[in-house]
Amino acid sequence: MNSPISYLKTIVVFLFISCSTITIAQNINFEFAKHSLKPGSKTEILLPVETETDSTVIPVTIFNGTKKGPVLGIVAGVHGTEFVPILAAQQLARDIDPKNLSGTIILVHIANVEGFLNRSFRVNPIDQKNLNRVFPGSKNGSMTERIAWTISNTIIPNCDYYIDVHAGDYNNDLRAYAGYYNYFDKPVVSKLAKDIAVAMGFPFVVQFGNEPSLKNKAVYTSREAFIQNIPAIDIECGRKGIVEEKFVIRIKQALWNVMGYLDMVDQTPPKNEEPVMIGQRTTISSPETGFFYSDFTSGDYVKKGMKLGYITDLFGNHVTDIKCPVDGMILYKTFNPPIKKGDGLFNIGHIN
């Protein structure tokens, strides 16, 4: 039989464990770019990026949840005319409630504001550079290089997971997919990213890299995150540079699925069908300059040797046919006529 002292000990131990659990569950202030953000808060911040001659901002909303949890970075608008991710980010910012959030979300609304405001296809009009080709960027470089540097040093190191969201731009007919960085010498980071990509619920998941190790510079924003040992995932959703609400909704759903998967919100992620994993892709580049014609669309399955389209000269005279070099599925393709020698015509995912 237990003595009263033993009962007392049990109660003390129980109280200690209960208090510890409460302490662990409660979030603390989130320190970000000289701001100290309280638990349960939503804060809009314009991160300044200045060169000797120009200046811009990066609009970021931080949701610091009331309870502890991971830090999830979500970036839209690396390409300023990919509007679907930018609108998804804006709508998501209205819907996330930090009072019902575990962990922290760093949401970049538009990484390339100048590209967005000036409707500049792929590049920042100030320096004509493609933000997703200059990572990790440079502290003293051109505006685009400084934006990349700010993201590489202010946003990425704060994240436990990093998601970069894109869409098919106005030349680009695209089949929606998730992608993640997968290098064999970083199996843990790669596996964490794979699980997030799968949790998004897209039918196709592309593995970037799929090699023993990453030897090159980051170049891409999510590859910079991977280099910093942060699981890095991309979304590609939306096509032809147009705003289709169903793709805005699809991106938001993918991000809610991730928040549910990471236990950041009280939402059970749906049971997704196992996605098709695409470990290898082939890009078909144009051999000539002129007009490009093709009746195929993204998502079409194609076979090696098929005629996928043709090129004409500037008068419309047939110059060459485009043949398919592999079996697979068209992930994305150029869908309107202008084409320069070397431009990408098709990106084909190998389907086994």
Ligand SMILES: [Zn+2]
């Ligand atoms: Zn893009």
